[in-house]
Amino acid sequence: MKRVTTRPTPPAPIGEAVPRRDALAKVTGAAQFTVDLGMPGLAHAKVVRSPYPHARILSIDTAAARAHPGVIAVVTAADLPDVELLYGHSIADHPLIATGKVRFIGEPVVGVVAEDPVTAEEAARLVSVEYEALAYATDAEAALAEGAAILHEKPGEQRPHRGFEEDIRRTHPNVCSQSRQHWGDVESALAGAALVVEGEYRYPRCYAYAMEPYNAVASWDRGELTVWTSGQHPYMVREDLARCFHLPLASVRVIVPYVGGGYGSKSYTKVEPLTAALALRAGRPVRLALSIEESILTTRGDGATIRLRTGFDSDGRILAREATILLDSGAYAENSPLVGRKAANRLGGPYRIPALDVTCSTVYTNTVPGSSFRGFGAPQVTLAGETQLDEAAERLGIDPVELRRRNVLRPGESAWPGVRGIDADLVADLDLAADELGWAAPLPPGHGRAICLSASDAGSEPVTTSVVRVHADGSITVTCGSTEIGQGSSTVLAQIAAGEMGVPLDHVHLLQSDTSAVSFDRSTGASRTTTLMGLAIQSAARDARSQLVAWARESLATGDDEVVEMPGGVRVGDKVHGWGAVVKAWFGGAMGEAIGRGYLRRAGATEVMPPFWEVGCVGVEASVDEATGEIAVHRLVTVGDVGCAVNPQLVEAQDVGAAIMGLGMALREELVYEDGTLMNGNLFDYRVPRAPDVPEFRSVIAERGDGVGVYGAKGGGEGSLNPVAAAISNALRRGAGIELREVPFTPERVWKAIQERDRARSAAHGGHAVQGEAGT
Amino acid sequence: MHELVTIELSVNGVARSLLIEPRETLAEVLRDRLGLTGTKVSCDAQVCGACTVLVDGLAMSACTYLAVDADGRAVRTVEGLATDGVLAPVQQAFVDKAAFQCGFCTSGMLMAATALLEDNPTPTREEVVRGLEGNICRCTGYVPIVEAVLAASRAGDAAGAARIEQGSENSGGAR
Known part of the structure; x- marks a missing residue:
C-alpha cells in the first residue's frame, strides 16, 4: 500500500491501522450471525416458489401439507387478511407472498412452518398450486415490445423513502420508473463536434453472492414484533414491517447481528415481512433461512443496455453526451428507481461536459427483482462512458490519460448546476495510477494498459444520529444504526469516537443496529457510514464533551480555577480529571452518565447534495489469448481517494475487495435466462472469482482532506469496482486492437471480437488475412 | 419417527457419542447438535468451502459429509484452533x-x-x-x-x- 497524504494529522487513533474490533470473534468462530441464532420454541419455515415466469394462480391446495405431522402453519396470501401484503420503500408493489399471480420463477407462493426444517420441506412438497401460464418477458427490450405482457396492471403506491425527490414517472405499463439528467444544448453541441463516438453497451444482471444467505428470525410478543435479520438497513426494514403489520415504529424491533456479506444485496427489505407473517400465523418464533439457490431468486443487480453518443472537439475535449439507458429491473421495483436515478446522474463521470441528456428507464421483466448492488448504476454506465473516451483518444491520436486530464472536473467544480463540486483531485489521482501501473514503461507484445475513472454521487441522504454515553468509569458506549457488514464500521466508528473523546480505543464500546436500542440511521450503503455516521458520532462526542466541561466548571472548580479541556478529560486548576471523574463529581457519588447527542441532516456542511462524491480510479494491464479468447489481467491498480483514511488497512481492504468483485463481473458473472428460466442459478454455474483469479494488485490511498466527513474523510468501497470492466475493455483495445462492449468479457465474446478485428484488418489490407499483429 | 444411529467421534479433542439421523450432515451435527456454529454453511453443495472442517487431518466440506461417515474419526473445527485462549x-x-x-x-x-x-x-x-x-x-x-x-x-x-x-x-x- 502506498499512502499519499497532504491533510493535517487527526487525533489518534483516527488515521491508524488498528486491528479490527471484530477480529477475535471472527477468527475463533464465536461471531454470531443471524443464521446462528437459536431460541426456545423456534419453528422453521420453507417457501413454495413459482415455477412460472408469469402466471395466474388458479388454486392452492394446502390440505395435505397441513395434515403432515410436525407442521404448525401453512400460509398463503388468503391467510393474511390483516396484513398489508404490498411492501417496498420506493414503490409498494412487492407482495410479501404471491397475491393472485406470480411474476417470476422463484416468487414465494406459500409458506410452510414446521417443527424442523426437514419437516417443513417435506410439507412444502405436498402443497399443490394450479397456475394459468401467462405471456412473459425476461429482458427489458422484450418487455417494451409491442404487445408485451404487462406485469403490473396498476402502478404501485409511491413511497417517501425512495432516495430522490421527484415523483416516479411511469411512461409505459412495464416502465417501473424513468429518470432524466439534462443540461445544455446537446443537439447543437454534437452537430459542432469534430468527432462523435457512438455505441451500444451491455452490462449483465449479476448476483452479489453474499455468503450468508438471506435469513431472518421473527418473534411476536403481545402485539409487538422483533426481527433478527441479515440485513444492511435495519431502520428501512422497520419501516416496511410497521406498514405491513399496521404497527407504530416503536413496536417493531429490528436487530442485525454480524452480517455475512452485503454488497448492497442486503439493503432494504427482503425476507423479513414474510418471516414475520409466518410467525404471526404460527404463533411461534419462526426462522426463514433461504438456501443460496433461493437467495439467487431473491435479488440481483440491474442489467443495463446503454446507447451513448459522445461528441469531442479536435483536442479531445468533451462537448456533449446523449444516452438512453434501459435497466432490466425484474419483477418488482425494490431499489431500482434509485439505481436508475443514479445511473442517469453517473453517466457523465467526473468530467466537464457542457451539454448532457440522459434518460434512464427501469423496466419490469419476469425475472428476479433487481435492486442495489455495489456501485449502483455506476459500473453499468462507466463501461459505456469510459470506453468511448478511449475510442476517442485512439481516433484523435491523443494519449488516453492526457485526454482524461483535459476533461476531468477540477476540485470544487460542479458536474451540473446545483450539485456539490467535486471533492477530489482527479488529475493527481490519474498521475498516481499511471505511476503505479507504469504507464510509460515498455509492454510485452499483445499487452495493453488503461486507466479509467468513475464518479458517484454517494452518501445517500444525511439522516443520521448517534448517542455517545460517557460512563462513570470513563468507558464510553457509542450507539448507532450503522451495520457492521464486514466493511469494518465497528472499528472505524470506534476510532472516531476514541479520537474525538481523547480516550484509548479500548475505552470505547460500540452498539450497532438494534432499532430499539440505538438511534436512527437511514442506511448502511452508498459508502456513507464512515462519512455520515462519523460526523454524527463526532457531533455526539462534542456534545458530550461540552456538557462534561460545563459539569467540571460546576462541580470541580472552585474560585478562580481555570477549566481547560484536554484529550480524555479536563484540567481544573492544576489537577487533571478524566471524563469518568467529571461524571461522578457532577452526580455527587460514584455513578452517573453523560449523554451526548449527534444529529446529521441536510443542513450546514451536508446541505448540498450529494454529501460527497465517491470517485473511482482503476488501472489495469491486460492481454488476451488469441486462440481461446481468455483474458489475462496482469496488474490491477486502484487509487482510493478517500480524503482521510480513518483506518488505511480497511480502506485498502475495501479497494481490493471491490476491484476483485469488479473483475469477476467484468470477466465472468452473468445471470443467464433462456425461455423464461434462470439457467445458472447456483454456484456451480455462476462462477465468482477464486484465489487463483487474482492478478498482481497495487493499492494507493490518496488523502487530501477534501471530504465533508471527519478530518476530510469521504466514502470508499464502491469506487474501485466501477471502472474495472471499462479499464479491461480499454486495455485490450490498446493491446489487442479489439472492441469489447458487452460485459462479461467471456472467452466466446472476446474470440468473436478477435475475429471481427481480423476481418476488418483483412478488408483494410485488400483481403489478406492478417494474424499476429496484436499490439504492434 | 426417523431411525436413529449412534456415532462416536472426537470433536476438537473431546470424545462424543451422539444419537443422530443417518441423513444428517456433519455440518448439521456440529451446528445444531453440538452448538459449534463457527462452521458456516453457504452453498450447501461443496462449492464454496465455507463449511470446511478437518476430518482426520484432511479438509472436508461438512455440508456434504454425512455425519455417520465421521464415526470413529477425529473432527477439528475453527473452535478448536486456539489453545487455552491463545490464537493459533x-x-x-x-x-x-x-x-x-x-x-x-x-x-x-x-x-x-x-x-x-x-x-x-x-x-x-x-x-x-x-x-x-x-x-x-x-x-x-x-x-x-x-x-x-x-x-x-x-x-x-x-x-x-x-x-x-x-x-x-x-x-x-x-x-
Whole structure:
C-alpha cells in the first residue's frame, strides 16, 4: 500500500491501522450471525416458489401439507387478511407472498412452518398450486415490445423513502420508473463536434453472492414484533414491517447481528415481512433461512443496455453526451428507481461536459427483482462512458490519460448546476495510477494498459444520529444504526469516537443496529457510514464533551480555577480529571452518565447534495489469448481517494475487495435466462472469482482532506469496482486492437471480437488475412 | 419417527457419542447438535468451502459429509484452533493482515489454511493460492488472506526461520 497524504494529522487513533474490533470473534468462530441464532420454541419455515415466469394462480391446495405431522402453519396470501401484503420503500408493489399471480420463477407462493426444517420441506412438497401460464418477458427490450405482457396492471403506491425527490414517472405499463439528467444544448453541441463516438453497451444482471444467505428470525410478543435479520438497513426494514403489520415504529424491533456479506444485496427489505407473517400465523418464533439457490431468486443487480453518443472537439475535449439507458429491473421495483436515478446522474463521470441528456428507464421483466448492488448504476454506465473516451483518444491520436486530464472536473467544480463540486483531485489521482501501473514503461507484445475513472454521487441522504454515553468509569458506549457488514464500521466508528473523546480505543464500546436500542440511521450503503455516521458520532462526542466541561466548571472548580479541556478529560486548576471523574463529581457519588447527542441532516456542511462524491480510479494491464479468447489481467491498480483514511488497512481492504468483485463481473458473472428460466442459478454455474483469479494488485490511498466527513474523510468501497470492466475493455483495445462492449468479457465474446478485428484488418489490407499483429 | 444411529467421534479433542439421523450432515451435527456454529454453511453443495472442517487431518466440506461417515474419526473445527485462549499462528495472522471482512468464509478459510500448512509448512505463494482455491471469499479479493497464510507459514515468519532449521529433522511433512 502506498499512502499519499497532504491533510493535517487527526487525533489518534483516527488515521491508524488498528486491528479490527471484530477480529477475535471472527477468527475463533464465536461471531454470531443471524443464521446462528437459536431460541426456545423456534419453528422453521420453507417457501413454495413459482415455477412460472408469469402466471395466474388458479388454486392452492394446502390440505395435505397441513395434515403432515410436525407442521404448525401453512400460509398463503388468503391467510393474511390483516396484513398489508404490498411492501417496498420506493414503490409498494412487492407482495410479501404471491397475491393472485406470480411474476417470476422463484416468487414465494406459500409458506410452510414446521417443527424442523426437514419437516417443513417435506410439507412444502405436498402443497399443490394450479397456475394459468401467462405471456412473459425476461429482458427489458422484450418487455417494451409491442404487445408485451404487462406485469403490473396498476402502478404501485409511491413511497417517501425512495432516495430522490421527484415523483416516479411511469411512461409505459412495464416502465417501473424513468429518470432524466439534462443540461445544455446537446443537439447543437454534437452537430459542432469534430468527432462523435457512438455505441451500444451491455452490462449483465449479476448476483452479489453474499455468503450468508438471506435469513431472518421473527418473534411476536403481545402485539409487538422483533426481527433478527441479515440485513444492511435495519431502520428501512422497520419501516416496511410497521406498514405491513399496521404497527407504530416503536413496536417493531429490528436487530442485525454480524452480517455475512452485503454488497448492497442486503439493503432494504427482503425476507423479513414474510418471516414475520409466518410467525404471526404460527404463533411461534419462526426462522426463514433461504438456501443460496433461493437467495439467487431473491435479488440481483440491474442489467443495463446503454446507447451513448459522445461528441469531442479536435483536442479531445468533451462537448456533449446523449444516452438512453434501459435497466432490466425484474419483477418488482425494490431499489431500482434509485439505481436508475443514479445511473442517469453517473453517466457523465467526473468530467466537464457542457451539454448532457440522459434518460434512464427501469423496466419490469419476469425475472428476479433487481435492486442495489455495489456501485449502483455506476459500473453499468462507466463501461459505456469510459470506453468511448478511449475510442476517442485512439481516433484523435491523443494519449488516453492526457485526454482524461483535459476533461476531468477540477476540485470544487460542479458536474451540473446545483450539485456539490467535486471533492477530489482527479488529475493527481490519474498521475498516481499511471505511476503505479507504469504507464510509460515498455509492454510485452499483445499487452495493453488503461486507466479509467468513475464518479458517484454517494452518501445517500444525511439522516443520521448517534448517542455517545460517557460512563462513570470513563468507558464510553457509542450507539448507532450503522451495520457492521464486514466493511469494518465497528472499528472505524470506534476510532472516531476514541479520537474525538481523547480516550484509548479500548475505552470505547460500540452498539450497532438494534432499532430499539440505538438511534436512527437511514442506511448502511452508498459508502456513507464512515462519512455520515462519523460526523454524527463526532457531533455526539462534542456534545458530550461540552456538557462534561460545563459539569467540571460546576462541580470541580472552585474560585478562580481555570477549566481547560484536554484529550480524555479536563484540567481544573492544576489537577487533571478524566471524563469518568467529571461524571461522578457532577452526580455527587460514584455513578452517573453523560449523554451526548449527534444529529446529521441536510443542513450546514451536508446541505448540498450529494454529501460527497465517491470517485473511482482503476488501472489495469491486460492481454488476451488469441486462440481461446481468455483474458489475462496482469496488474490491477486502484487509487482510493478517500480524503482521510480513518483506518488505511480497511480502506485498502475495501479497494481490493471491490476491484476483485469488479473483475469477476467484468470477466465472468452473468445471470443467464433462456425461455423464461434462470439457467445458472447456483454456484456451480455462476462462477465468482477464486484465489487463483487474482492478478498482481497495487493499492494507493490518496488523502487530501477534501471530504465533508471527519478530518476530510469521504466514502470508499464502491469506487474501485466501477471502472474495472471499462479499464479491461480499454486495455485490450490498446493491446489487442479489439472492441469489447458487452460485459462479461467471456472467452466466446472476446474470440468473436478477435475475429471481427481480423476481418476488418483483412478488408483494410485488400483481403489478406492478417494474424499476429496484436499490439504492434 | 426417523431411525436413529449412534456415532462416536472426537470433536476438537473431546470424545462424543451422539444419537443422530443417518441423513444428517456433519455440518448439521456440529451446528445444531453440538452448538459449534463457527462452521458456516453457504452453498450447501461443496462449492464454496465455507463449511470446511478437518476430518482426520484432511479438509472436508461438512455440508456434504454425512455425519455417520465421521464415526470413529477425529473432527477439528475453527473452535478448536486456539489453545487455552491463545490464537493459533494462522488465526493471529488473519487478525494482523485483516484477512477477513464479513467473516462468513473465515472459519472455512482458516481450516483450509490449517490443512495446507500442516501438510506443507513452507508453501510458496503459488501453493497457498492453489491450496485455497476451493474456498470462496466474496469480500477481501483474497490478497490479505494469501498474505496471512504466508505470514503464518514458517517460511513467511522471520522468527520461524530458526524453527525451520531446528525442526527440519523431524518435520517429515515439509517439502
